[in-house]
Amino acid sequence: MNRRVRSAGLLLVTAALALSTTLVWRTWTTPSIREAEKQLQSRQRLAVLPEGSYDNQPLDAPLPSPGSPLAHSRIMAAYRATLAGKPTAIVLVTHAQGYAGPIVLSIAIAPDGRLIGSQVVEQQESPGLGGRLADPQANWLAQFAEHRLSDRWALKRDQGDFDQLAGATVTSRAVIEAIQSALRYFDEHRHVLLGELDHE
Numbered sequence: 001m002n003r004r005v006r007s008a009g010l011l012l013v014t015a016a017l018a019l020s021t022t023l024v025w026r027t028w029t030t031p032s033i034r035e036a037e038k039q040l041q042s043r044q045r046l047a048v049l050p051e052g053s054y055d056n057q058p059l060d061a062p063l064p065s066p067g068s069p070l071a072h073s074r075i076m077a078a079y080r081a082t083l084a085g086k087p088t089a090i091v092l093v094t095h096a097q098g099y100a101g102p103i104v105l106s107i108a109i110a111p112d113g114r115l116i117g118s119q120v121v122e123q124q125e126s127p128g129l130g131g132r133l134a135d136p137q138a139n140w141l142a143q144f145a146e147h148r149l150s151d152r153w154a155l156k157r158d159q160g161d162f163d164q165l166a167g168a169t170v171t172s173r174a175v176i177e178a179i180q181s182a183l184r185y186f187d188e189h190r191h192v193l194l195g196e197l198d199h200e
Helices: 002-046 130-134 140-144 169-188 190-194
Strands: 074-083 086-097 102-109 115-122
Touching (some): 002 074, 002 086, 002 102, 086 169, 086 190, 102 169, 115 169, 130 140, 130 169, 140 169, 169 190
Antiparallel strands (some): 074 086, 086 102, 102 115
């Protein structure tokens, strides 16, 4: 009987020590994990901005997001990049529905309404097809840079200006519509996004 009590006691002490160690470890590592996640999110969202094009911390001061969803996507966040106090870009993080799931894009727009670039932040498209959306070798998103809202935002097969991502029509259309919606949102809210109303 004493042996069983001792074994049970030893088991309880071991479990308590393991639980305490786990809790201490979690408490100690949580801030580091959060900081690493913040840095990764910052790199992903700001990768669309050319190096040296801003000197502020855009993610530290998010701009107001729209109250209602756009036609083909939803703006999740908006940020203003500045250099020497002047706006150099607006970064919109947008969520669109792809073929296999949501596609989250980071889209940078210049103050004159020209698309600087777009970057995939998250996607669940089929590997080898829509999943090539984020493939740097395919570099499919590069074709949209320097275009404006006034361009024909559709696939060439739909009388538009843009090539399709091979084998991924639904994904291609979803991304094109999301970028066009972001450009339209920028155009409609330009003064607020650029902070021009603050100076009037």
